Amino acid sequence: MFLRHIPFLKAVLFHSITAYGGPQGHLAMMMKTFVNQRKDVTAEELMEYNAFCQLLPGASSTQTLTLIGFKRGGVPLAVVTMLIWVTPACLLMGSLSFLLQYFDKKALDVDIFKYVQPMAVGFLAFGGIRAYSISIRNKATFFIMLVAMLGSLYLKSPWAFPILIILGGVVSNFSNRRIPGSTEKPRKLQWNNLWLFALLFILAGFFSELARTHNWITRRPFNLFENFYRFGSLVFGGGDMLIAMMLEQYVTRAKTQFMTAEELLTGAGIMRALPGPTFSMSAYVGGMVMRNLGMGYQFLGCLLAPLAIFLPSLLLVLFFFPLWHNLKKYVVIYRALEGINAVVVGIMWAATFMLFFAIPVNWYNLLIMLTTLAVLCLTQVPSPFIVLACLLLGWWL
Numbered sequence: 001m002f003l004r005h006i007p008f009l010k011a012v013l014f015h016s017i018t019a020y021g022g023p024q025g026h027l028a029m030m031m032k033t034f035v036n037q038r039k040d041v042t043a044e045e046l047m048e049y050n051a052f053c054q055l056l057p058g059a060s061s062t063q064t065l066t067l068i069g070f071k072r073g074g075v076p077l078a079v080v081t082m083l084i085w086v087t088p089a090c091l092l093m094g095s096l097s098f099l100l101q102y103f104d105k106k107a108l109d110v111d112i113f114k115y116v117q118p119m120a121v122g123f124l125a126f127g128g129i130r131a132y133s134i135s136i137r138n139k140a141t142f143f144i145m146l147v148a149m150l151g152s153l154y155l156k157s158p159w160a161f162p163i164l165i166i167l168g169g170v171v172s173n174f175s176n177r178r179i180p181g182s183t184e185k186p187r188k189l190q191w192n193n194l195w196l197f198a199l200l201f202i203l204a205g206f207f208s209e210l211a212r213t214h215n216w217i218t219r220r221p222f223n224l225f226e227n228f229y230r231f232g233s234l235v236f237g238g239g240d241m242l243i244a245m246m247l248e249q250y251v252t253r254a255k256t257q258f259m260t261a262e263e264l265l266t267g268a269g270i271m272r273a274l275p276g277p278t279f280s281m282s283a284y285v286g287g288m289v290m291r292n293l294g295m296g297y298q299f300l301g302c303l304l305a306p307l308a309i310f311l312p313s314l315l316l317v318l319f320f321f322p323l324w325h326n327l328k329k330y331v332v333i334y335r336a337l338e339g340i341n342a343v344v345v346g347i348m349w350a351a352t353f354m355l356f357f358a359i360p361v362n363w364y365n366l367l368i369m370l371t372t373l374a375v376l377c378l379t380q381v382p383s384p385f386i387v388l389a390c391l392l393l394g395w396w397l
Helices: 003-016 022-037 043-054 060-102 116-135 139-154 160-174 191-213 219-234 238-252 261-272 278-293 295-327 331-358 363-378 383-396
Strands: none
Touching: 003 022, 003 060, 003 383, 022 043, 022 060, 022 116, 022 331, 022 383, 043 060, 043 116, 043 160, 043 295, 043 331, 060 261, 060 278, 060 295, 116 139, 116 331, 116 363, 116 383, 139 160, 139 331, 160 331, 191 219, 191 295, 219 238, 219 278, 219 295, 238 261, 238 278, 261 278, 278 295, 363 383
């Protein structure tokens, strides 16, 4: 079954080693690769997938890419897609937990990445332009987009994204849009995914508490799995919120300080310079938390933490997406999609502006941004070649 999907999986692999810019940057690159170049999904489907995933806890860009795999080949291909997407970044971040002690702090500020951020702004702007042309079709959706953009810029709560998306859906229900005729059959709900999610949540908490109260010698792997499974089940707001939760869990209130705030923030800084999902930082933190138990336990931590944090994202998205698909036949949900997509466009433009103002505004950064945007809009050059060009430019100059 997988043989006919090899070209798609190769595209996922290239995406995993070239996708910079966080969830919104990843969306822009998906637009280029899986919509414009490969035609795996339509632009409207991609926007819908992303909007739906913003309503769920967990890694939204991972869930969006998983749904593209789900559309092409069902659950088996969705699982393989997710594994290929998360593995390269997790390997790099897990290796960092072993190598950090050998790095000089000055050596971490690597010039090879200095043009990656302006390039990511170019990708975000391209995604914003494409999404605008698809989803903003009247004054109401333009107003929703504007409010969502300003809300994303000024509201720092992790609940801002799901609240804005729900409000956008409520506002767009005042339209008189009619549901077009559809011959699609209702999709069967995969209740096993929800039961497995709940069972793992309960068992992880039970064994973690049992290991703690009975002071098991092997208690730390149980505690680690429970911590990261809980993070993956509850976190909204992406990587920044995850960093805050890990800081609170392992630095601020930990009786035994597993890592320093400086070590955590060093990992967060390097994660931003690497491609792939921001939740891959879990591999680094898992290794750091287990390092004083020996290399075997440290390696186990690098495996357990990403497994625990990405598993809820997979189970939740595969259960709720068929439910969401079935609900679209109701006019309330159908009309809500117009406002939800407008909110996603606003969030994309907010991310573009935030990243733009976070880097030095000088002539060569502006040139990189505009060149990236022009290449994306006017040519069919694949995204990996643009990323490689910026890395080589950072190495040479």
